[in-house]
Amino acid sequence: xxxxxxxxxxxxxxxxxxxxxxxxxxxLLTALTVTMASLDLGALAIAAVLTIAAVxxxxxxxxxxxxxxxxxLLIRLLMPIVLATLAIFIGLTYTDILYR
Amino acid sequence: xxxxxxxxGASPExxxxxxxxxxxxxWLFICTEVLLFxxxxxxxxxxxxxxxxxxxxxxxxxxxxxxTLNTIVLITSSLTxxxxxxxxxxxxxxxxxLFLRVTILxxxxxxxxxxxxxxxxFEHGLYPNAPVLLGMPKGQILFFGLYFSMTGLHAVHVIVGxxxxxxxxxxxxxxVTPSKPVVLENATLFWHLVDVIxxxxxxxxxxxx
Amino acid sequence: xxxxxxxxxxxxxxxxxxxxxxxxxxxWLTSTNxxxxxxxxxxxxxxxxxxxxxxxxxxxxALFSPGMHFLSAQxxxxxxxxxxxxxxxxxxxxxxxxxxGNFALPMLIGANDMAFPRLNLFTWYLYxxxxxxxxxxxxxxGGAPDTGWTFxxxxxxxxxxxxxxxxxxxxxxxxxSILTGINIVTTVHQLRxxxxxxxxxxxxxxxxxxxxxxxxxxxxxxxxxxxxILVERIFGIGxxxxxxxxxxxxxxxxxxxxxHPAVYIMILPAMGVIxxxxxxxxxxxxxxxxxxxxxxxxxxxxxSLVWGHHMYVSGQSDTAGIIFSFLTFLVAVPSAIKVFNWLxxxxxxxxxVEPPFLFALTFVFLFTIGGLTGLFIGALAVDVQLHDTYFIxxxxxxxxxxxxxxxxxxxxxxxFPKMTGRMPAKRPAILGWFISFVGFNLFYFPFLIMGWxxxxxxxxxxxxxxxxxxxxxxxxxxxxxxxLVIIIGNLLRSRRHGEIAPANPWGxxxxxxxxxxxxxxxxxxxxxxxxxxPYEFTDPEEGTR
Numbered sequence: 001x002x003x004x005x006x007x008x009x010x011x012x013x014x015x016x017x018x019x020x021x022x023x024x025x026x027x028l029l030t031a032l033t034v035t036m037a038s039l040d041l042g043a044l045a046i047a048a049v050l051t052i053a054a055v056x057x058x059x060x061x062x063x064x065x066x067x068x069x070x071x072x073l074l075i076r077l078l079m080p081i082v083l084a085t086l087a088i089f090i091g092l093t094y095t096d097i098l099y100r
Numbered sequence: 101x102x103x104x105x106x107x108x109g110a111s112p113e114x115x116x117x118x119x120x121x122x123x124x125x126x127w128l129f130i131c132t133e134v135l136l137f138x139x140x141x142x143x144x145x146x147x148x149x150x151x152x153x154x155x156x157x158x159x160x161x162x163x164x165x166x167x168t169l170n171t172i173v174l175i176t177s178s179l180t181x182x183x184x185x186x187x188x189x190x191x192x193x194x195x196x197x198l199f200l201r202v203t204i205l206x207x208x209x210x211x212x213x214x215x216x217x218x219x220x221x222f223e224h225g226l227y228p229n230a231p232v233l234l235g236m237p238k239g240q241i242l243f244f245g246l247y248f249s250m251t252g253l254h255a256v257h258v259i260v261g262x263x264x265x266x267x268x269x270x271x272x273x274x275x276v277t278p279s280k281p282v283v284l285e286n287a288t289l290f291w292h293l294v295d296v297i298x299x300x301x302x303x304x305x306x307x308x309x
Numbered sequence: 310x311x312x313x314x315x316x317x318x319x320x321x322x323x324x325x326x327x328x329x330x331x332x333x334x335x336x337w338l339t340s341t342n343x344x345x346x347x348x349x350x351x352x353x354x355x356x357x358x359x360x361x362x363x364x365x366x367x368x369x370x371a372l373f374s375p376g377m378h379f380l381s382a383q384x385x386x387x388x389x390x391x392x393x394x395x396x397x398x399x400x401x402x403x404x405x406x407x408x409x410g411n412f413a414l415p416m417l418i419g420a421n422d423m424a425f426p427r428l429n430l431f432t433w434y435l436y437x438x439x440x441x442x443x444x445x446x447x448x449x450x451g452g453a454p455d456t457g458w459t460f461x462x463x464x465x466x467x468x469x470x471x472x473x474x475x476x477x478x479x480x481x482x483x484x485x486s487i488l489t490g491i492n493i494v495t496t497v498h499q500l501r502x503x504x505x506x507x508x509x510x511x512x513x514x515x516x517x518x519x520x521x522x523x524x525x526x527x528x529x530x531x532x533x534x535x536x537x538i539l540v541e542r543i544f545g546i547g548x549x550x551x552x553x554x555x556x557x558x559x560x561x562x563x564x565x566x567x568x569h570p571a572v573y574i575m576i577l578p579a580m581g582v583i584x585x586x587x588x589x590x591x592x593x594x595x596x597x598x599x600x601x602x603x604x605x606x607x608x609x610x611x612x613s614l615v616w617g618h619h620m621y622v623s624g625q626s627d628t629a630g631i632i633f634s635f636l637t638f639l640v641a642v643p644s645a646i647k648v649f650n651w652l653x654x655x656x657x658x659x660x661x662v663e664p665p666f667l668f669a670l671t672f673v674f675l676f677t678i679g680g681l682t683g684l685f686i687g688a689l690a691v692d693v694q695l696h697d698t699y700f701i702x703x704x705x706x707x708x709x710x711x712x713x714x715x716x717x718x719x720x721x722x723x724x725f726p727k728m729t730g731r732m733p734a735k736r737p738a739i740l741g742w743f744i745s746f747v748g749f750n751l752f753y754f755p756f757l758i759m760g761w762x763x764x765x766x767x768x769x770x771x772x773x774x775x776x777x778x779x780x781x782x783x784x785x786x787x788x789x790x791x792x793l794v795i796i797i798g799n800l801l802r803s804r805r806h807g808e809i810a811p812a813n814p815w816g817x818x819x820x821x822x823x824x825x826x827x828x829x830x831x832x833x834x835x836x837x838x839x840x841x842x843p844y845e846f847t848d849p850e851e852g853t854r
Contacts, residue, residue, distance in 0.1 A: 016186060023179040030171050034164065037307035049303035057296045064182045065292045072120070074498055075127050082131045085526050086138040088614060090145055092632070093562050096617065097146050099626035121424050121499050128491040132529045139533035139563055143548055146559060229545035238547075238554025245546030245553070249537070 014063055022063045029056050119282040126286040130293050133257070137297055140250050144304060147242045154239020159309035161226065162247070166217045167306035170210050171298065177206030178295040181265075181288040191278045200269050200284075203291065207262040214255055218248075247305055254297055261291045323730060323827040341426035342830055347412030348728070349433050354404050355797075357440065361395035364388050366790060369783040375773050385769035386455035387470070391447065393458030394475065398482045399440055401713050402571060405578035406489055406524075407436070409720045410517045412728065414493065416821035416828065417511050419502025419837045424495035432485045432492070439482035446474035457767060459568070462549040462560045466541050473542055476535040483532045486574075490524025493517055502820070504839035511819045511843040512601050516581015519605040523570045523577070527613060531567035534560070558624055565616035573612040575709055576676075577605055579716025580647055583669045586719060587651045588844035589817045590666035591658025592852060595844050597650040604643035611640040621692045630689050637687035644680055648673060661852060663815065664738035668719035671746050675711025679704055682757060697767075700760025703753045711749065718742075718796060725800065726814050730827035731807030737799035745792025751785025816852015819843045 014022075033052040037045060061079065062068040070076055148155045184199035225232030226244055233241055264287045268276055276283045321327040324344040329336030337345060368388055371380045380388070411429065415422050423429050447453040451470040454460070465472050497518045501510065510518075537560075540546055547553030549560045588595040595601065617625060617633030651673060660666075682704040686692045695701065725733045755778040760766075764775050771779060813822035818841070824832060 013186070013189065016183060019179055019182050019186065023175060026175045026178075027172060030168065030175065033303060033307060034168050037164075037303070037309075046308060049307050050300075053300050053303050056299045060178060060292050060296050060299070064178050064295075065289055072124065074124060078127050078131050082134050082138075082526070085613070086135065086141070089138070089530070089566050090142050092614060092617065092629070093142060093146065093559075093566075095632050096558070096562065096620075096625045096629035097149065099628035100624075117499075121495055124498060125425055125428075125491050125495045128494055128525055129487075132487050132491075132525055135526060135529035136533050139530045139537075139566075142563070143559060146556070147548070147554070151554065228547070234553070241547050241553045242555065245548055245555075248544075249540055249546055249548075253536075 013066075013069065018063065022059050026056055026059055029059075115280065119280065122282040122286060126289050130289060133290075133293055134297075137250070137253070140246065140253070141300070144246050144250070147239070147246065148304075148308075151237075151239025151242060154237045155243050156309050157237075158240040158243035158247075159305060159307075161221075161224075162306050163217060163220070164306050166213055167302050170213050171302045173206050173210050173213070174295045174298050177203045177210070178292050180206065181291045185281065185285055185288050188272070188276075188278055188281050188284055193273045193278070196284070197269060197272050200265050200272070204262050204265050204269075207258050207265075210258055211255060214251065243305075250301055251305070254294070254301060257290075257294050257297070261287070261294050264290060321830055324830045325827065327830040339430075341422075341430045343411045343415050343422045343426065343429065344728075344828055344830070346429050346433055347408050347410075350403065350407040350411065350436070353433075353437065353440065354400055354408060357395050357399040358404075359797075361392050361400060362790065362793070364392040364395070366786065368392070369786040371769070372771070372779050373783045374780075375771050375776055377770055380769065382769040383455060386457075386767070387447075387453035389767055390454045390457055394443060394454075394479070396709075397458055397571070398479055399436075399443070401575045401709055402482075402486060403436065403489070404713065404717050405582065405720060406493065406517055406520060406574075407432070408717075409513075409582065409724060410489070410493055410578065413724055413821055414496060414514060414517055415500070416727075416824060416832055417514050417819055418497065418500060418505055419820050419833065419839060420496065420500035421832045421836075423492050424499055425492050428488055429492055432488045435481055435485035435488070439478045439485060442474055442478035442481060446471040446478060450474065459564060460535075460538060461564075462538070462541070462557045463551075465538060466549065473539050476538045480532055480535040483528045483535070486524050487528045487532075490521040490528070493521035494525065497521075502836040502839050508599065508602070509839055509842050512584035512595065512598065512605075513578075513581040513819075515602045515605045516578045516584065519609040520574050520577040520581075523574050523609050523613065527567045527570035527574075530563060531571075534563040534567065537563070558620070561620050561623055562616070565619045566613075569616035569619065570609075570613045572705075572709065573608055575713045576716075577608060579672065579713045579720075580608075580644075581605065582716050582720045582723070583651060583672050584647070585817075585819065585843075586665055586669040586723060587654040588846075589723075589815050589852070590661045590663060590669070591655045592661065592816060592846050592849065593654060593658035593844075594842070594846070595650065596653035596656075597646075598842070598844075600646055601650050604646045607643040608640060611636065611643070615640055618687055618692070621689055622696045634687055634689050638684065641680060641684060641687075644676075648677060659849065661815070663722075664733055664735060664742060665719045665723035665815070667739060667742050668715050668722060671742070672712060672715045672719060675707050675715060675749065679707030679709075679711055682707065694763075695760055697765055698760035699756040699764045699766055702766050703756030703760060706753045706756070711753075721800065723815065724821075725803070725807075726810030726826045727821055727824070727828050729804045729807070730810055731803055731805075732810045732814060733803045734799055734807055737795060737802075741792050741795030741797075741799055743792070745789050745796060748785050748787070748789025748792050752782050752789050753785070755779075755782040755785070813851065816846065816848070818846055 029052050033049050036048050036052070039045075041048060067076065067079070180199045180203045184196045184203065187193075187195040187199055221227060221244075227233065228245055228248060233244060268284055268287050272284070324342060325348065329340060331339050337349060340346065367380075368385070371378060371385065411423065449471055450473070454465075454468070454470050454472050454475045456465045456468060456470075456472060460472065460476060465476075497510070497514060537548060541549055545553075547555045549555045549557050551557065584595060584601050615633055615637045617629050618637045621630050621634075682700065686695050686701065686704060722733050722738060725731070759775055759778045759782075762775070764771060810826040812825050814826070815822070820837060820839070821828070823837065
């Protein structure tokens, strides 16, 4: 069983340097989001911090969890399906909350 | 004895087939975990909408320093977990074991920081059904109710993730190998999910004051 | 043609008597073989169905006359709660995916087992654990829950009975369901035989597949909801408690976000089975294969958008009510499409009157009545009168019992030869079917009338004006039970005394009928090559007897 066997189970594979770069970006984004939260942005604050959270999650999903290199359509569609499902659950609940 | 014939073959083709199945199954499981927390996020969303002033006020009671520290800890643990998978893929089993041990250590650090945080809250009388808490505005009671439930459920997942890694450590080199890495990959998928959930919990609880 | 000879290897005999690693009962309890696990589930589900049925009969006896006779109101409340919990979580949700999904799915797609055989066995143990926990909850810490299977707050938070253990049992059962769903989706995606594209799969597989997605996406919500009840009761976090700012209606939202899709988990697999049966017993290709397949997906998706129709009178906003009502009417469309397609399949077909088909036909009849009554209560204004009355109870028994229940009986009779190697005796089967069908309607149709007249559900007593209809319904129930006993007794007896079954007694064209009856432990040495569709019949005489 040669060691190159391990590489056949996944397609292109980020190297150690890519992982470190992603980690650096995540730390920077964390610093950014903490800074933004201490500024007085009012209503924009929650939008900004959530956007940054979404970007950070995407980095983890695409690089650490290899979604960027994932060939199977089923796996690539899963997060969109789950997020759409959650959005619908929350959205339809709001048709009640907002109009009571 | 009852696996498909594809799995009883030893060829790389059938092995990859079996590993792929494991990956698909794990991703489906990850979906269910997102939805499990999703129910709590639904509650958070509605209660924040109804009591956003109280939520802002309550959030200032949390230690932003502890939250940020824990965020960095988890992000770094995700890095070391990914490095463990990469090491195994290169055949460096010992390096993979090292990275896994570091990851578990980071997980432990997270839990220690969290327990200090919770301890501080308890000391100030900020725990569910505490008289101090019940005397506060309703939105703040809900904030802390959600805070303890969501970070509590998250902490349970951290413990589970660490336990799984502990188990994998015991099998690295024997049943989890460079040519059969899917168990380690799946374990790290779970861990990254734990990280992603925290990436959302952090701003929602610590950064909205 | 000898089945064994054509298979080219020694198949070790029927799956139920093959030599396992461990002897006797341990061979069953440790087996990861999909057929054996299917039988393990059948054993448990059959037991729980019978016990919940007994609880139902006790209720019907108690309700034979107005006035409280031998049951206190508290006991009555626990009876309908337990009847609901057992029937919903232990019987109707798992019944077709875990028994027939496990037993037949791998064969239907030309595989040798499910994607995760060990996980499969684990789901059975989880299921057993959930059942044991529910059972223990009846005898400990205040006794059986009395909240209804819906555990509505604030009552479920205050009542002194064993809500925590019961809700935890539901949580565990939910985990079992989720893992089964994951197993089914992965199996369908990864293990289909060469040549079996998605559109060559039997429609029963489409049914199981759509259901599995609902299991995966919706069940976690009941998981977190049950955990929240626990956490509320133990720690008082306040999310459902108005004194702490919580909103009890949010509980209902979370509860029904799962529990409405749950009814599609119940019905979709049954519809799938029916979709397989109509072509076989009409010996004709199904009408509108793709429409039925897409309808399964449509029901699964649109059905996840309608939960608020359980909450029209709970204090929900009118806006939400209108939106949910509109979506509820939409979801009726794909179901109707299926009914039309099934009936159109019969047209100019060569009809074989056999027990599985009789159950399938009555499925359509009863499901249609149940579905039409659903339209009544889907309408906002009408539901104001009918909510929480016997009309609702009649509606869901028609759909769930008439639908999934009779669908399960259809599946059981259909795959019986594959499970046991024998045919279910025809005359007793038809007798049992007929008696239970008549009894069912005598039982539940009066419910629709009584509901309209204002009879509330979950009441231990009633006004004298309902006496006639209540008695009529009770007698119908007893008749139905006689029919069910005949059906079940006949199946049990036919295991040993039924006519020996050939490999393909019904003339089906799906892959399981190319295997011997009873099925062996291992299905195929090499995966079969699939060239034709699941309902392409070649021999006009096949399946007649």
